[in-house]
Amino acid sequence: MSRKLKDKLLNGLIWLSAAFSVGILITIVAFIFSNGWSKISWDFLTNDYESQTQYVNVTSDQSYTAPGSLPRDAVFSENLGIAIEPNENGYEVAWIDDNSPVKDAKNNAEEAFPIKVGYQLEQINGEGANLKIKAGTNAEDLINALDASDELMIKVVSPGGGIFPMIVSTLMLILVALLFSAPVGILAAIYMVEYAKPGKLVNLIRFATEVLSGIPSVVYGLFGMLIFVNTLKLGMSILSGGLTLMILLLPTMMRTTEEALKAVPMSYREASYGLGANKIQTLSKVVLPSAIPGILVGVILSIGRTIGESAALLFTIGTFAKLPINPTSGNLSLFETGTSLTVRAYVEVKESGNVEMAAAIGIVILVIVFTLNMISRLISKKFSKANY
Amino acid sequence: MKKDMTLNRKRVFLEKFFHVLFLLAALFAVISVALIIIFIFGKGLAPFFPNNQFGTYNFIDFITGLQWTPQSGQYGIGYMIISSILATLGAIVIGVPIALLTSVFIAEVAPKPLANIVRPAVELLAAIPSVLYGVFGFAVITPLVKQISPNPSGDSLLAVIVVLTIMILPTIVAVVETSIRAVPQSYKEGSLALGASKMQTIFKVVLPAAKSGILTGVILGVGRAIGETMAVILVAGNPESGIPHTIFDRVRLLTTNIALEQGYAAELHEQMLFSTAVILFIFIMVINLVLSRIQKKAGDR
Numbered sequence: 001m002s003r004k005l006k007d008k009l010l011n012g013l014i015w016l017s018a019a020f021s022v023g024i025l026i027t028i029v030a031f032i033f034s035n036g037w038s039k040i041s042w043d044f045l046t047n048d049y050e051s052q053t054q055y056v057n058v059t060s061d062q063s064y065t066a067p068g069s070l071p072r073d074a075v076f077s078e079n080l081g082i083a084i085e086p087n088e089n090g091y092e093v094a095w096i097d098d099n100s101p102v103k104d105a106k107n108n109a110e111e112a113f114p115i116k117v118g119y120q121l122e123q124i125n126g127e128g129a130n131l132k133i134k135a136g137t138n139a140e141d142l143i144n145a146l147d148a149s150d151e152l153m154i155k156v157v158s159p160g161g162g163i164f165p166m167i168v169s170t171l172m173l174i175l176v177a178l179l180f181s182a183p184v185g186i187l188a189a190i191y192m193v194e195y196a197k198p199g200k201l202v203n204l205i206r207f208a209t210e211v212l213s214g215i216p217s218v219v220y221g222l223f224g225m226l227i228f229v230n231t232l233k234l235g236m237s238i239l240s241g242g243l244t245l246m247i248l249l250l251p252t253m254m255r256t257t258e259e260a261l262k263a264v265p266m267s268y269r270e271a272s273y274g275l276g277a278n279k280i281q282t283l284s285k286v287v288l289p290s291a292i293p294g295i296l297v298g299v300i301l302s303i304g305r306t307i308g309e310s311a312a313l314l315f316t317i318g319t320f321a322k323l324p325i326n327p328t329s330g331n332l333s334l335f336e337t338g339t340s341l342t343v344r345a346y347v348e349v350k351e352s353g354n355v356e357m358a359a360a361i362g363i364v365i366l367v368i369v370f371t372l373n374m375i376s377r378l379i380s381k382k383f384s385k386a387n388y
Numbered sequence: 389m390k391k392d393m394t395l396n397r398k399r400v401f402l403e404k405f406f407h408v409l410f411l412l413a414a415l416f417a418v419i420s421v422a423l424i425i426i427f428i429f430g431k432g433l434a435p436f437f438p439n440n441q442f443g444t445y446n447f448i449d450f451i452t453g454l455q456w457t458p459q460s461g462q463y464g465i466g467y468m469i470i471s472s473i474l475a476t477l478g479a480i481v482i483g484v485p486i487a488l489l490t491s492v493f494i495a496e497v498a499p500k501p502l503a504n505i506v507r508p509a510v511e512l513l514a515a516i517p518s519v520l521y522g523v524f525g526f527a528v529i530t531p532l533v534k535q536i537s538p539n540p541s542g543d544s545l546l547a548v549i550v551v552l553t554i555m556i557l558p559t560i561v562a563v564v565e566t567s568i569r570a571v572p573q574s575y576k577e578g579s580l581a582l583g584a585s586k587m588q589t590i591f592k593v594v595l596p597a598a599k600s601g602i603l604t605g606v607i608l609g610v611g612r613a614i615g616e617t618m619a620v621i622l623v624a625g626n627p628e629s630g631i632p633h634t635i636f637d638r639v640r641l642l643t644t645n646i647a648l649e650q651g652y653a654a655e656l657h658e659q660m661l662f663s664t665a666v667i668l669f670i671f672i673m674v675i676n677l678v679l680s681r682i683q684k685k686a687g688d689r
Contacts, residue, residue, distance in 0.1 A: 007587040014497050017489035021561070022509045024554050028516065028524050035527070187413030195410055208418040214672055215424065216615025218643050219665045222650065223424050226431065226662075247420045254417065278399060280406055308517030311617040311643075315650050346519045349622055355527045362520045369515045377508070 032366060036359030039161075043118065044360065047162025049321035053122075053155065056105035056113050060150045064097045071095075075139045077146035084121065084142060090133045091142060093119045105154070111327055115156055123155035124148075163361055165323040169238060169338030170307060172324060173317065176242025176334060177249060177306050182299060184246070185253025192254070193261040194283060213251035217311040220248050224316040238324050239334040241317030248312055249302045256301060260294020261287060293383035300376040304369055310342045319347045341365050428669065432662035442656035450663060455629040456645065458657040465664055467631045471639035472671075474545060474632065475620070476613040479552035483613075484606055486553070487560035488595070494561070495568040496590055507565070514558035518619040525551040525623040537636040543625030546635040551620055552613045559612050560605040567601020568594060603683040610675055615668070617643040642668045 001009075064081030074085040074094045081097030093115060096102060102115040121142075124131045129148035131141060146152070188205075196202045224244030234240045264287050272282040288295075318337035321344055326333040339347070345361040348354045434440045436447040445463055453464015490510065494503045529550050530542030537544060571594050579589040595602070625638025626648060632639050646661050646668075653661050 003585065003588075007585050010587045010591065011497065014489045014493045017486045018493035018498065018506055020486060021490045021513070021557055022506055024557070025509050025513050027528075028513075028520070028554075031524050031528060032520060184413050184416050187410050188416060191410035191414040195407060196414070205414050205418055208421040211421050212417060212424075214611055214615075214676060216617065216643060216668065216672070218615070218617040218646050219424075219428065219668065222646060222662065222665050223428060225650065226427055227423070247424075250417055250420065278403060280403060304515060308515070308519075310517065310519045311647055314647065342517050342519050345523065346618055346622075349523050349526055355523060358519075358523045362523065365517060365520065369517070370512060373512060373515050 029366065032359050032362040034359075035356055036361070036363045039356055039360035040363060043159065044162050045167065045364070046164050047118070047159050048323070049160055049162060049165050051160030052113075052158045054107050054113050054158075055153055055155050056107050056115065058101050058105045058115075058152045058154060060101045060152070062099075064100065067095065067097075073139075075143050077143055079147040079150075080152075082115075082146075084139075084146075086135075086139070087120075088135065089120060090135055090137060091121050091139075093117050093121065102154075105156075112329075113156075115154070116158070118159050120157040120159070121154060122157055124152060125154075126152040163321075163341065163344070163364065165321055165338055166341045166344050166361070167364075168332070169317070169324055170340040170342075172238045172332065172334065172338070173241050173245070173313075173340055174303055174306050176238055177245035178299065178302060180242060180246035181249040181253050181302060185250050185298070186257050186295060188250075189254045189257035189261060190283065190288075193258050194279075194287070209251045209254055212247065217248065217309060220244055220312040221314055221316060223247075224312060229316055234335065236316065236318035236337045237335045238317060238338060241313050241340070242334070244312050244316045245306055245309065248309070249305060252302055252305060253298050256298030257291070257295050260291035260298070263294060264290045293379050296379055297376045297383075300372050300379070304372050304376075307340070307365060307369060307372075308342055309340075310346055313340055313343050314346075317343065319343060425669075428662055428665050431659055432664075432666035435656060435659045435663060440656075440659070442659060445656070445660070450660075451667070454631060456640070457628050458649070458653070458660070461656075463656075463660045463663075464629075465642065465645065465667060467629060468640050468642050468645055468664070469667065469671075470631050471545065472614055472641045472643070472668075475548045475552060475639065475641060476610060478545070478549035478635075479556055479613045480606065480609060482549065483553040483556045483609060484560060487557050487605065487609070488564060488602065490557070491561050491564040491568055492590055492595075495565050496586075496594065510558050510561045513554075514562065518555065518616060521551055521555055521619040522622040525619065530623050533636070538634075539636045539638075541625060541638065543623055543638050544636045545632045545639045547623040548620045548639060548641070549635070551623055552616060555616060555619055556609040556612050560609045563605035563608060564598065564602050567598040567604070570601070571597045600683055603679065607676060607679040607683070610679070611672060614672060614675070615643060617641075617647045620644060621647055642671075 058080065060079050063078050065078070066076040066083065070076065070083050071085050071094055074083045076083045080102055081100035082093055082102055083095035084091045085094040094117065096115070096117060105113055105115050107113045121133050123133065124145040126149040129145040129152065131137070131145040133142060192202065192205065221244065224240060228234045228240035228243050229236055268286050268290060269282055272286045277285070317339060319339050320337055321339055322337070324332055324334070324336035324338035326336060341361050342365060345358040345365070348358040348361070435442070435445045436450070438444055450463055450465060451469070452466040453462065454467045455462045455464045456468070494507050498506060525547055529547045532542070533544050533547050534542030575593050575597055576589055579593040584592070620641060621644045624641060624644055626640045626644055627638045628640070630637065642664055645664050649657070649661060
């Protein structure tokens, strides 16, 4: 084959490979967006996953006035301070006064179950009120039932199919993982760059870090399940997941912080010592502040990793699509189980083959991850422009 | 004078305190690795020694066994080891050339504005969570494989290889592209001055000079491929036995084995999952050591 032909062939292969790589990205993103787009809506982001039907008790103690603007066919209950509008199955809550008693509604087990906007009202019971709400129910009958008594028992149905619990769990998980891994990673990096002398100890630490970064996440999941869920009896919880991630993220945090610290010129440190500062003062007032952009990039990388992690979380955080709430107090708790967006996407496909749901979650994940990626790139650019 | 001395003593104490604090933080990595190894190996090697509380299992049977049915007490991961090796090999054989050529494109061939599009595009590929690759594989790749496969299902070694190839691309490109750009301009200029064409320069001068970086990329790619779980668990099929005879056969990998059964395994079964993890661990260590040795040899040139 002539050289010119060979060169043309190689050139063609090179362009083809690049086109393939970019093409893959476009294909996957297009796949995720096209399959999941139909599910995306504000409700999708804010609704609970499971639709719940509950009988709740509401106690009213004052009268409420309607707000200035209400949806066109909405009706207002002065007793409870809520506006209700009709939908295809009956009536749903459209607006709730800030002080409305429905916010303190409790079910028969004394658990908090506040009624929220979007909930379907199905039945109202109380003194003088006994109404089953259907599609054709008269609005006046509804208001009379709601205003009939100070003590009402209402059957409500909360809408499902939303990913709000996963969003909350993921945020809590990120917080816990960062809270534990960032300080340890940064402090460790400071030691490696500012204090350590070349020798056996440093080599050991570096070797350990390399081993940690080579361990597959499924092994982290196994270890996390053994230590945090079982041995330390934390159970499947945000905390277990966060602690598992702490170890997983450590090499990343250490490496990026080390790079950031190394990029601070020695002259800064020397000038600081020359002015009479000691090591701690130099570190805290001169070196660290200059290294902040690099450390931030490490933090963002860790956030991205946390969001994308699944194998290490499957059995440390759990797969239940619920808010990590303590059932009696109704407060968010780190000791409760929830599941992250990514883990849930996996479960959706594995258990029900629901590609649409997984893709919809995928859209949310991709938007977050790509935004993080862009932010970190902007920081890096600004960082490198800094005149040293 | 006395005030100065107490102030000084306080400062000295603080300095010592922080020094120890930083050291402890750095040792945390060592402690974590030690813990992980102790626990995983501890639980994973227990079944192969006598007096295991859940019964003993023969190590050779474990390594070479071709059947994994916990219900009947069979714990053979031999077929999984082979499947993992085959899948990784396939991904490397297809993925490394594509990644290499893409890196060459970004670093040498592409006009600057195009390179500035392709490079971030490949970085974005790395940012996509592995589960989404798995969903893509499940919904797009397996139906495609099913169409050309003699088997009834699209879950196959081929699907696994395709997904793994896509996944290791960005990993390898990131490293290789950097090392290609690190090759001194003088090498390229010298080659061109001697009359070589651009392609000849790239393939006969630049790439060999970037050998160590390329090998690093391959090592990282292998590590990623052999440790990948979620992306492949939905397309592998995960049968309870059987070495894949063709690329259309279903496979169970070491990693998917662990992830699938982790939730409900108990006693001996659970220990066996840890044993699988031990084998995986050893594999990755061995591969890393071998490739590092090759890399050192290549670098010595």
